[in-house]
Amino acid sequence: xxxxxxxxxxxxxxxxxxxxxxxxxxxxxxxxxxxxxxxxxxxxxxxxxxxxxxxxxxxxxxxxxxxxxxxxxxxxxxxxxxxxxxxxxxxxxxxxxxxxxxxxxxxxxxxxxxxxxxxxxxxxxxxxxxxxxxxxxxxxxxxxxxxxxxxxxxxxxxxxxxxxxxxxxxxxxxxxxxxxxxxxxxxxxxxxxxxxxxxxxxxxxxxxxxxxxxxxxx
Amino acid sequence: xxxxxxxxxxxxxxxxxxxxxxxxxxxxxxxxxxxxxxxxxxxxxxxxxxxxxxxxxxxxxxxxxxxxxxxxxxxxxxxxxxxxxxxxxxxxxxxxxxxxxxxxxxxxxxxxxxxxxxxxxxxxxxxxxxxxxxxxxxxxxxxxxxxxxxxxxxxxxxxxxxxxxxxxxxxxxxxxxxxxxxxxxxxxxxxxxxxxxxxxxxxxxxxxxxxxxxxxxxxxxxxxxxxxxxxxxxxxxxxxxxxxxxxxxxxxxxxxxxxxxxxx
Numbered sequence: 001x002x003x004x005x006x007x008x009x010x011x012x013x014x015x016x017x018x019x020x021x022x023x024x025x026x027x028x029x030x031x032x033x034x035x036x037x038x039x040x041x042x043x044x045x046x047x048x049x050x051x052x053x054x055x056x057x058x059x060x061x062x063x064x065x066x067x068x069x070x071x072x073x074x075x076x077x078x079x080x081x082x083x084x085x086x087x088x089x090x091x092x093x094x095x096x097x098x099x100x101x102x103x104x105x106x107x108x109x110x111x112x113x114x115x116x117x118x119x120x121x122x123x124x125x126x127x128x129x130x131x132x133x134x135x136x137x138x139x140x141x142x143x144x145x146x147x148x149x150x151x152x153x154x155x156x157x158x159x160x161x162x163x164x165x166x167x168x169x170x171x172x173x174x175x176x177x178x179x180x181x182x183x184x185x186x187x188x189x190x191x192x193x194x195x196x197x198x199x200x201x202x203x204x205x206x207x208x209x210x211x212x213x214x215x216x217x218x
Numbered sequence: 219x220x221x222x223x224x225x226x227x228x229x230x231x232x233x234x235x236x237x238x239x240x241x242x243x244x245x246x247x248x249x250x251x252x253x254x255x256x257x258x259x260x261x262x263x264x265x266x267x268x269x270x271x272x273x274x275x276x277x278x279x280x281x282x283x284x285x286x287x288x289x290x291x292x293x294x295x296x297x298x299x300x301x302x303x304x305x306x307x308x309x310x311x312x313x314x315x316x317x318x319x320x321x322x323x324x325x326x327x328x329x330x331x332x333x334x335x336x337x338x339x340x341x342x343x344x345x346x347x348x349x350x351x352x353x354x355x356x357x358x359x360x361x362x363x364x365x366x367x368x369x370x371x372x373x374x375x376x377x378x379x380x381x382x383x384x385x386x387x388x389x390x391x392x393x394x395x396x397x398x399x400x401x402x403x404x405x406x407x408x409x410x411x412x413x414x415x416x417x418x419x420x421x422x423x424x425x426x427x428x429x430x431x432x433x434x435x436x437x438x439x440x441x442x443x444x445x446x447x448x449x450x451x452x453x454x455x456x457x458x459x460x461x462x463x464x465x466x467x468x469x470x471x472x473x474x475x476x477x478x479x480x481x482x
Contacts, residue, residue, distance in 0.1 A: 121324035121383075124279055125338035125390060126314035128306060135337060139328045214328070 005187050011178040015188070018174025019195050025091050025170060026157045026199075032096025033156065034149070037103025038138065044108055046133075062101040068162055070094050075166040091163035091170075099156045106148050110141030143214045150207035154200060161196075171195060232257040232292060232425055233278065233394055239286030240273060247273050248284070249449040255394075258423040262436035262457070265446035266472060271429045274446070275396050278427065279316045280309050291315060291393065314342060317387030321399040323379040325371040325386070331358065332367045335386045342390075357385040361415045377408030381415055394425040402431055433476065437461050445469045 008015075043055050062070065075090040085093065114137045122132035142149075164173035175192040179185045231254035240248040247270045255261050263271040276282040278289055280297060289296040296312050298305065326334050335357055336350035345353065358364045361381040371379055380400055387395060397416065401409045413435050419426065420439045430436050436443055436457060443460040445453045445468070453466040464470050 115324075117320060117322055117324040118326065120281055121318075121320065121326070122338075124281065124313055124316070124318040125386070126310050126342050127338060128310050131341060135341065136326055140326075143328055 003186060004184065007182050007184050008187060008191060011182070011188070014169075014174050014178055015171070015191060015195070018169055018171040018192075019199070021088070021169060021174075022157070022160055022171040022196075023199060025088065025095065025160050025163055025168065026153075028092035029095035029099065029156055029160065030153050032092060033099035033103050033152070036097060036100030037107050037149075038142075040100060040104035041107035041111060042133065042138075044104065045111060046129075059101045059104065062098050067094065067098050067159055068165065070098060071162060071166055087163075087166050087168045090166055091160070091168050095156060095160060095163065098159075099152055102152050103149055106145045106152070107141055110145040111137055113144060114140045146207065146211055146214070150203070153207075154203055157199060157203060158196065231255060231290075232259070233427070234290040235274075235278070235287070236290075237287040238274065238277060238284050238289065240270075240277065240282065240284050247449050248277070251287070251446075251449075251451055253444065253451070255425060255427060257425055259442065260420050260424075260426045260428065260440045261442045261444065262440040263427065263429045263444045263446055264431070264433065264436060264472075265444075265452075268448075269446040270449040271444075271446045272398055275398050275427060275429050278394075278396060279313050279318055281318075310342075314338075314390050315393045317384075317390060317392035317395040319380065319383050319387055319395065319397045319400045321403050323371075323376070323383045323403075325379055325383055327371050330368050330370055331363065331374075331382050334371070334382060335389045338386070339389050353389055354385075357389045358382070360388070360418070361385045362411070375408060376404045377411045380404065380412045384412075384415055384419075388419075394427065395419065397426065397428040397430070399429055399431065401435075431476070433461060433473070445472065447472070 040055060040059060043052060044059075047055070071090065071094040074085060074094045075087060078085055078090075111133075118136050118140065119132050122136040123129075127135065160170060161172040163170055164176070167173070169177070171192050175188040178188050182188070233253070233255040235251060235253040238248050238251040238253075239246070251270075251274060253261070253274075263274065265271045273282050277284045278296065284297055287297075291312065294312065296309075298308060300308055326337070329337065332351065332354050335354040336345070336347075339345045339353055340347070340350045354367065355364060358367055361384055363378060363381050363385060366374060366378060366382075371382070374382065384395075384400075400416070401412050404412065409432070413432070416426070416428070416435075417439055428436065428440065438457075440457050442454060443457050444451050445460065445464070445466070447468050453460065453464060453469045455464075460469070461473065464473060
């Protein structure tokens with residue numbers, strides 16, 4: 001049985017919708033992972049022990065267990081305790097929190113690497129501790145960890161394929177549906193691989209743009 | 219020693235440091251220091267490294283809190299004994315009235331010159347963008363850095379950075395300015411431009427406490443010079459006496475070594 005790529009156009013709309021969902025979930029989860037990661041980092045570094053410890057346990061849980069399991073738990077498990085999370089939301093929250101934990105590690109390193117004189121200068125002007133963190137330390141920390149956080153975001157895009165198992169018709173599940181009616185796995189898997197790769201190229205380009213923009217402020 | 223200072227004028231001191239003491243464990247870095255600075259006075263603190271002069275300066279705005287003694291600015295005690303939260307509020311307000319300039323400038327690299335100068339006035343005094351900009355332009359003009367208002371710190375020379383740092387401190391309209399070896403990290407040819415700005419402030423009668431290694435500068439602008447060594451004020455007096463005719467042997471020794479090494 002030879003390859004036949006002519007079956008693709010007929011299913012292209014399904015695939016492109018899938019690509020759109022993948023992009024939406026990735027962007028949503030990236031936002032969660034970014035903001036959540038920063039909050040976790042600040043808690044890990046500055047919160048009192050009583051607050052810090054439960055968050056550390058949380059981080060350990062998300063780092064030490066499979067993402068797939070976490071998605072199952074959020075989507076199928078939480079219903080049992082009365083929390084019904086729509087599949088797309090479950091995907092965004094699961095992916096987002098998982099990568100928030102990884103981003104938090106990077107942000108912590110970034111915050112600690114900011115020169116102590118920066119906080120001193122901000123405090124001598126009269127800024128409070130949190131004001132100094134928000135306006136002086138965190139922006140510099142973010143600037144310095146853009147490349148590794150960007151890598152995490154690319155890993156996030158690839159792991160978004162896991163959301164297919166809780167029934168979100170993103171790119172991978174769309175491909176499987178097309179394959180289900182055409183029995184042409186090779187053609188469709190190659191197609192979505194190319195689409196993932198293209199999305200990836202856009203993400204890298206965006207990252208480079210951000211890096212260039214902050215170059216002057218070094 | 220301190221009585222002398224009090225007799226010079228009837229005025230209540232503007233900055234009043236009483237029995238300042240600081241120790242790290244068993245190591246005592248400040249031993250019963252007393253210093254009174256009148257409004258508009260300019261005091262230089264000189265001494266070898268490790269003498270405690272920077273620690274004393276940093277204690278004034280509580281960057282390095284004292285372990286004993288009191289510091290007053292006008293009628294307000296700076297290092298008050300308050301519960302943590304209240305103390306934070308109190309010290310943030312006090313610090314707005316005390317400008318500080320660091321050896322390594324500590325400009326915010328992610329902000330432009332304008333951003334550096336307007337950050338605190340906007341956040342703490344609620345200035346509008348327009349008002350903050352006007353203020354920044356005034357202060358930067360004063361230090362000769364107005365043309366560089368949209369540059370980032372990384373695009374400036376050391377002397378230019380320090381002038382911006384001075385403008386940033388002045389933008390909060392402080393009552394007193396502290397200079398912690400403001401020119402020590404500068405290439406020799408850049409020292410003068412910063413000294414000129416400080417002289418200008420002196421002419422405007424800004425109250426200043428200056429920790430410095432620049433003896434000729436200290437001599438030309440200061441009203442009083444303190445020589446510190448091993449955590450105590452060894453000798454103090456007007457610059458013409460301190461630099462031309464010091465009485466204490468340790469002061470003489472320090473100045474001899476220092477001037478021999480300087481060749482300027």
